[in-house]
Amino acid sequence: MSVKDIKDKTPPRTMPIQSATFSNPINAEIRRAAATGIYDIRGGGAKRRVPHFDDLLFLGASVSRYPLEGYREKCDTKVTLGTRFAKKPIELDIPITIAGMSFGALSGPAKEALGRGASAAGTSTTTGDGGMTPEERGHSTKLVYQYLPSRYGMNPDDLRKADAIEVVVGQGAKPGGGGMLLGQKISDRVAEMRNLPKGIDQRSACRHPDWTGPDDLEIKILELREITAWEKPIYVKVGGTRPYYDTALAVKAGADVVVLDGMQGGTAATQDVFIEHVGLPTLACIRPAVQALQDLGVHREVQLVVSGGIRTGADVAKAMALGADAVAIGTAALIALGDNDPRWESEYQKLGSTAGAYDDWHEGQDPAGITTQDAELQKRLDPIEAGRHLRNYLSVMTLEAQTIARACGHNNLHNLEPEDLCALTMEAAAMARVPLAGTEWYPGKPGF
Amino acid sequence: MMQTYDLQANGLRELNAALHAQANDTNQTSWEIVNPRGSHAVAVGLDAPIEVSVKGSTGYYTAGMNKQATVHVHGSAGPGVAENMMSGTVVVEGDASQYAGATGHGGLLVIKGNASSRCGISMKGINIVVHGNVGHMSAFMAQSGNLVVCGDAGDALGDSIYEARLFVRGSVKSLGADCIEKEMRPEHIEILRDLLDRAGSDAKPEEFKRYGSARQLYNFKIDNAY
Ligand SMILES: Cc1cc2nc3c(=O)[nH]c(=O)nc-3n(C[C@H](O)[C@H](O)[C@H](O)COP(=O)(O)O)c2cc1C
Numbered sequence: 180m181s182v183k184d185i186k187d188k189t190p191p192r193t194m195p196i197q198s199a200t201f202s203n204p205i206n207a208e209i210r211r212a213a214a215t216g217i218y219d220i221r222g223g224g225a226k227r228r229v230p231h232f233d234d235l236l237f238l239g240a241s242v243s244r245y246p247l248e249g250y251r252e253k254c255d256t257k258v259t260l261g262t263r264f265a266k267k268p269i270e271l272d273i274p275i276t277i278a279g280m281s282f283g284a285l286s287g288p289a290k291e292a293l294g295r296g297a298s299a300a301g302t303s304t305t306t307g308d309g310g311m312t313p314e315e316r317g318h319s320t321k322l323v324y325q326y327l328p329s330r331y332g333m334n335p336d337d338l339r340k341a342d343a344i345e346v347v348v349g350q351g352a353k354p355g356g357g358g359m360l361l362g363q364k365i366s367d368r369v370a371e372m373r374n375l376p377k378g379i380d381q382r383s384a385c386r387h388p389d390w391t392g393p394d395d396l397e398i399k400i401l402e403l404r405e406i407t408a409w410e411k412p413i414y415v416k417v418g419g420t421r422p423y424y425d426t427a428l429a430v431k432a433g434a435d436v437v438v439l440d441g442m443q444g445g446t447a448a449t450q451d452v453f454i455e456h457v458g459l460p461t462l463a464c465i466r467p468a469v470q471a472l473q474d475l476g477v478h479r480e481v482q483l484v485v486s487g488g489i490r491t492g493a494d495v496a497k498a499m500a501l502g503a504d505a506v507a508i509g510t511a512a513l514i515a516l517g518d519n520d521p522r523w524e525s526e527y528q529k530l531g532s533t534a535g536a537y538d539d540w541h542e543g544q545d546p547a548g549i550t551t552q553d554a555e556l557q558k559r560l561d562p563i564e565a566g567r568h569l570r571n572y573l574s575v576m577t578l579e580a581q582t583i584a585r586a587c588g589h590n591n592l593h594n595l596e597p598e599d600l601c602a603l604t605m606e607a608a609a610m611a612r613v614p615l616a617g618t619e620w621y622p623g624k625p626g627f
Numbered sequence: 628m629m630q631t632y633d634l635q636a637n638g639l640r641e642l643n644a645a646l647h648a649q650a651n652d653t654n655q656t657s658w659e660i661v662n663p664r665g666s667h668a669v670a671v672g673l674d675a676p677i678e679v680s681v682k683g684s685t686g687y688y689t690a691g692m693n694k695q696a697t698v699h700v701h702g703s704a705g706p707g708v709a710e711n712m713m714s715g716t717v718v719v720e721g722d723a724s725q726y727a728g729a730t731g732h733g734g735l736l737v738i739k740g741n742a743s744s745r746c747g748i749s750m751k752g753i754n755i756v757v758h759g760n761v762g763h764m765s766a767f768m769a770q771s772g773n774l775v776v777c778g779d780a781g782d783a784l785g786d787s788i789y790e791a792r793l794f795v796r797g798s799v800k801s802l803g804a805d806c807i808e809k810e811m812r813p814e815h816i817e818i819l820r821d822l823l824d825r826a827g828s829d830a831k832p833e834e835f836k837r838y839g840s841a842r843q844l845y846n847f848k849i850d851n852a853y
Pocket residue numbers: 222223224278279280281284285306307308325347349350351416440443444445446447486487488489507508509510511540550
């Protein structure tokens with residue numbers, strides 16, 4: 180080899196390595212923050228991976244457990260919410276409800292579609308920040324009216340028109356945070372319903388204006404019951420933070436139903452840092468909440484509704500096996516209506532996003548016409564067709580949950596129990612308090 | 628015809644049920660509630676043009692969500708009196724605790740004594756006249772309507788206020804974020820004169836200063852470098 184040959188040969192080089200700490204998304208966010216001086220606001224729930232229902236498996240039947248026939252044998256799905264104090268509890272055909280999503284965040288046709296789909300499936304929908312619309316009331320056979328800190332559109336006539344009342348203390352996506360509807364989404368109608376001028380950013384308060392703490396909440400619930408003649412179930416919705424104590428305090432305050440929303444739960448708009456870094460995963464919330472209900476001797480008497488990242492019948496069955504009476508869905512319902520559908524890919528690209536990742540719902544430019552108040556975009560959503568899709572999706576989830584329950588030998592979804600489950604990871608075993616697959620052990624199990 | 632109701636003897640549920648049963652064309656227009664003894668949720672959710680007179684002091688949420696009715700408390704009222712009132716009139720002869728008139732959409736709330744903190748919080752169209760003073764954080768996030776304070780206001784008056792008008796005769800300990808003193812124009816004097824008159828106050832409109840939103844927090848400020 181000549182000296183010239185050696186010079187020509189490029190020496191081996193260190194491969195460029197991307198930092199796991201300063202990853203491309205992180206660096207892009209640093210650049211974005213540096214350029215704009217404002218935090219990122221977006222819709223949706225936590226996008227990071229956290230221990231979830233995917234980390235649990237059902238065991239199915241065995242010698243000691245015999246299964247029920249897949250299609251024929253009865254497997255009841257009905258649930259009644261509000262049996263503790265309300266004179267008129269809500270009876271649902273399936274244990275999957277539609278979570279509260281505000282008119283304002285969602286278009287009128289989207290709310291109508293939710294009402295149509297849920298009603299056809301025999302379940303309830305929920306209003307949201309911004310009050311009740313006639314379309315929504317008209318198309319929902321069972322409608323839960325949210326009582327929120329902002330009290331936008333809060334009105335005793337609507338309270339009386341509702342089938343249940345949900346006092347919102349917090350949301351899983353942003354426990355401790357308020358809401359934000361940016362000016363570009365404030366149409367005349369939204370502005371009027373909220374008693375604010377058009378075009379300004381509307382903050383939703385993070386705390387209720389006229390009560391603080393569980394003792395006050397008890398009196399607030401008394402007031403709501405007195406106004407509605409003790410007829411309507413009263414739910415208390417909390418974000419997943421201290422599920423044992425929040426559940427116990429909600430029960431103490433007189434709730435008929437506790438709604439518990441984990442950190443994967445969607446929101447219409449909040450700071451990304453909040454969505455990703457505050458709150459507990461849904462999986463970690465359920466057992467402590469059920470424990471609180473059991474310790475107070477009210478499990479099943481005060482119903483527990485779990486939400487945050489519920490997508491399939493398997494998720495429904497797992498939440499119920501851990502002790503929930505029902506679940507609520509937000510994001511999945513929007514996807515069933517057509518949110519983030521690849522058919523709008525070219526438009527997502529124009530907005531700097533891609534189908535499946537689009538979350539700038541607060542900007543009001545949703546190509547699918549769901550999270551917008553733009554008159555033209557809204558027309559893209561046919562509420563009848565979208566409602567049918569939601570109904571189909573709800574019925575598939577129900578069939579899936581029934582399939583699992585029958586395989587575990589249960590003739591009622593509510594008979595699913597932790598004993599039916601095992602966990603794939605140590606984390607999930609600890610959170611769900613079910614054994615790590617193939618063992619009889621979970622972290623924290625007494626006696627080990 | 629005057630109906631007298633003994634709250635201690637007959638209980639809250641029956642009271643509110645009887646008041647809710649009054650229709651728009653009722654002839655049982657006058658109600659007197661005796662022995663309230665600080666009860667909560669007295670005369671809540673009314674929706675008929677009746678007059679309810681409470682002989683004594685009440686607890687939380689007296690006359691909450693009132694529509695049409697006139698509720699007169701001959702004593703002091705606990706937290707959240709007339710919260711979310713839609714229309715009608717609520718008068719408190721004594722003092723009112725926190726969050727008086729919170730989120731009220733309409734009607735008139737008169738407090739003859741002082742009101743505590745967060746008076747008129749998130750108000751959405753209600754008119755509130757306080758003959759005495761109001762505590763800190765009054766008119767926090769107040770959206771619309773008028774808050775008239777004949778005495779002094781505590782710290783952080785009108786913090787994050789939207790379009791509500793605040794009129795204060797005495798001193799203001801401090802103004803909250805985005806709340807500023809504003810010019811008192813003839814139309815404001817007129818609004819004030821009418822409210823003072825309806826609230827039975829002999830204060831002169833000219834003695835008041837007006838406060839409202841600087842509207843600097845209405846939209847997120849972004850440094851549009853690109
Ligand atoms: C577009 C949108 C709007 C929402 N608006 C509200 C609201 O007004 N009030 C509320 O309590 N929760 C609101 N939520 C949260 C839902 O009620 C629910 O907690 C959450 O969506 C459940 O999690 P999931 O989206 O993973 O199903 C909203 C969620 C979404 C996606």
